Amino acid sequence: MSAYRPPPLLTLVHACAALFATGSLAVTFHHGLDEPRVALAFGVLVTVGELTRRNGARVREPAPLGAAAALSYALLGEAGGRATHHGPAQVVAVVLAASLLGSVPHVARGQGPTLDHLARRVLTVGFVAVCFQPPYNRGMFDDWGGPAYALLLLALLSLTALCDAVFAAALAHTRTGWPFGPVLRDELRAVYGIGSAVIATGAVMALAVAVVGLWALPVFSVPLLLAQMAFRRYAAVRATYRQTIASLARATEVAGYTPAGHARRVAVVSKAVGRDLGLTEPELAVLEYAALMHDxxxxxxxxxxxxxxxxxxxAAEQRRIALLGGAVVRQTGVDEAVAVVVERQADPYAEQPLAARIVRAVNAYEEKSREGGPGGPLTALEELRLATAGTYAPEVVESLARVLARSSLTLPVAG
Structure with a gap:
């Protein structure tokens, strides 16, 4: 059995980040810290941000306070009216050390930051520091005052956020095989959420510390911490909502109408097919809920x-059951879009929304593969391909084949 070899892009990104981090640490150890008090203050804030990070597969910026503090330190030219002289190497060294220190409790619980997250943090902070620190220390921004200087910081941070979104999308595409375009679109959409709060807080911190000193750091950290708490509450509500839908979906299993785990298996593969076909995050949520409740x-x-x-x-009986399902979903108070997908899953595929096409094909695949024994998955996929003339959407069946080949989602038979 051959050893796992990471994709070349992952190796390249991790290697670049490792070289940058190693060089920055070496330069900082050799020359020592400039303005140790300032470096310590920002290091503590980055550490606190990492300690309050929220882990999870769907979290795009798990430590917004740490990210804002790191970007602010990279854009710091003065502290309390006195010029600072730290360069990009010190910025990367302080941010990396603080990030690792703040991650220790999470690592102990098996929830530490991934290599991708650390690589992105090093490269993005290094990028903005290289763009700002050398020109500032040479006096190139001396004539930039007032609104022009603030806009300069916002422009640099916005460019950094775009670069980070491209990095994140490329890494996700490489690891999962999901289409790059839709993944990048979702990453860019996230910039308008917590990403915009990180950008604004980073710029405000740098401007405030330049005028009033380090006391500005705790003051301007509070709004972002409150925003982080609000996002956590929203995520908790979403998780509870999904658990409620999953419980409703299990009603058919408890009553003996469907095999155990059927709805969950259909939902997992339907979502993977939806990603492959380029659905957005909101569309994927509707697809997942509809797949859970399709029976x-x-x-x-x-x-x-x-x-x-x-x-x-x-076909007539399938449509009748689908319409009954849509009526039940509407009575539960679930999103109207979910009810539409459920009730239209048995329509001719030319008249169906894409989500309904996906649910119908994946449900048929799961049922056929379950009944076919050891060779069921291949036989089921072949039957779906033969039925693309009128029953199943060809693009969905081919996407399903790609997902199964790429992810080994063979939908094991429930025991």
């Missing part, structure tokens, strides 16, 4: 469908 219409049946396999039923 809920069977609760209205007097006689259960054997094994819950609706793909083999006549």
């Amino acid at each position: 809920i219409g069977q609760l209205s049946l007097v006689d259960p469908v054997p094994s819950g396999a609706t793909a083999a039923l006549p």
